[in-house]
Amino acid sequence: MPVRKAKAVWEGGLRQGKGVMELESQAFKGAYSYPSRFEEGEGTNPEELIAAAHAGCFSMALAASLEREGFPPKRVSTEARVHLEMVEGKPTITRIELITEAEVPGITPEKFQEIAQAAKEGCPVSRALGGVKEITLEARLA
Template identity: 90%
Template sequence: MPVRKAEAVWEGGLRAGKGVMKLESQAFQGPYSFPSRFEEGEGTNPEELIAAAHAGCFSMALAVALEREGFPPKRVSTEARVHLEMVEGRATITRIELLTEAEVPGISPEKFQEIAQAAKEGCPVSRALAGVKEISLEARLL
């Protein structure tokens, strides 16, 4: 399997400094700073990129799990919310909420929930982020 890469360059100190993150694929490049990470400033931040990775990974994991169970989805849409909070004086990702909606013909709500929970546990990004104390899932069948 391929190795994926991204790069970040930071210039200056914490509060006055600034940086740029970019993907090897060149599909994304964005500035980040103290305000964009710890306040509501313009630019991106590592947590937003983790959220994008988790949402994308989970959507794909759920789609394949549904398909394997005989319920190919029409659509899976996921929002990931990564919470960065201070814990013992250190910025910490404390929880991630996955909110997903899926159009899946012919599936019962109970079976959908069962498959969605298994996909959350098996998603490679969920597994990589297993150190996060809480990864919750709210799955809605449309």
């Protein structure tokens, strides 16, 4: 499997500095700063990119799991919310909430929940983020 790459360049000190993160594919390039990460300033931040990666990975994992179980979905839409909080004086990702909605013909709500939970556990990004204390899932059928 291929190795995926991204890079970031930071210039200056923590509070007055600024940076740019970009994907090797050039599909994304975004500015980030102290205010965009720890306040409500303009620009992106690493946690937002983690949220995008987790939402994308989980949506694909759920679609694959549903299809494998005989319930190919019409659509899977996921939002990931990454919580950055101070823990023992250090910024820490403490929780990630996955909120997903899927259109899946012919599936029961119980079977959908079972498959969604298994997809959350098996998603490569969920597994990579195993150090996060809590990853929750709210899954609903459309």
